[in-house]
Amino acid sequence: MERPTWAGTEIDLQRPSAARVYDVHLGGSHNFQADRDVARRITDAMPELPAILRANRNFLRRAVRHLVADGVTQFLDLGSGIPTAGTVHEVAWRADPACRVVYVDTDAxxxxxxxxLVAGADRAAAVHADLRRPDDVLNAPETVRLLDFTRPVAVLMVAVLPFVPDEDDPAGLIRRYLGPAAPGSRLVVSHATQEGSEEHYAEATDHFRRCVGEFAVRTRAEVAGLFGDLTLVDPGVVYLTEWRPDPGEEDADPRRTSTFAAVGRKG
Structure with missing residues (x-):
């Protein structure tokens, strides 16, 4: 397989990654045949998955707009993935050009x-780090330069916590990120669940686990528990399309997204 110019020599073209499989589902072009093969098998089992992932990106955009309107102008996007149209900094800057964004991902x-994408911009940066190592993320030069934790920060964990198994203590990781953050900081989460499409998710998640890696689905109660003592913003833990939908985005059957979404506030 010929190596694309944008793929460094440290990247194994034969090994699929969660970020690149996600990119395939969203119609992106920065992926390899190994990623496309996995994505095809998953969508064979769960044909609605690309639509679910688009609904997830729409939720992220709505949440960012909501937060900027509420005065939050700093964003730490953990497990940000491969950029697609309507990235966090694009949405945030459209609402307030003073917003600052740090993207974090483990995929090169x-x-x-x-x-x-953010080259030459002084209010956005990307960090190569594993979100399961909060000290690496919080002490990265880009994070220190751009984010002031004495003011509210939005910690975005959108479609990433399923890749954090219980043994890695996802609730504890969230506390590590929100602990140093000022009152008024927010946590934005979307999380896969089997509560909407039990018959489809089992086969799809099993294939992902075998080919890519860990993938945990959690119940509504478990997702709510991740927020700890944070105050859930209305409407609480709901399906993706139920979280403050824009006009025309209302969904007659929100359960089919098989993904919960919620925003919590510190203090």
């Missing part, structure tokens, strides 16, 4: 493209 392709 995702980080390379995020860096290329």
């Amino acid at each position: 392709v995702a980080v390379a493209h995020s860096r290329a």
Whole structure:
């Protein structure tokens, strides 16, 4: 397989990654045949998945707009993935050009493209790090330069916590990120669940686990528990299309998204 110019020599073209499989589902072009093969098998089992992932991106955009309107202008996007149209900084800057954004991902392709996208911008940066190592993320030069934790920060964990198994203590990781953050900081989460499409998710998630890696689905109660003592913003933990939908985005059957969404506030 010929190596694309945007793929560094450290990247194994034969090993699929979560970020690049996600990119395939969203119709992106920064992925390899190994990623496309996995994506095809997953969508064979769960044909609605690309639509679910688009609904997830729409939720992210709505949440960012809501937060900027509420005065939050700093964003730490953990597990940000490969950039697609309507990225966090694009949405945030459209509402307030003073917003600051730090993208974090463990996938080298995702980080390379995020860096290329924000090259020359002084209010956005990308960090190559594993969100399960909060000290690496919070002490990264880009994070220290751009984010002031004495003021409210939005910690975005959108479609990433399923890749954090219980043994890695996802609730504890969230506390590590929100602990140093000022009152008024927010946590934005979307999380896969089997409560909407039990018969489809089992086969799709099993294939992902075998080919890519860990993938945990959690119940509504478990997702709510991740917020700890944060105050849930109305409407609480709901399906993706139920979280403050824009006109025309209302969904007659929100359960089919098989993904919960919620925003919590500190203090």
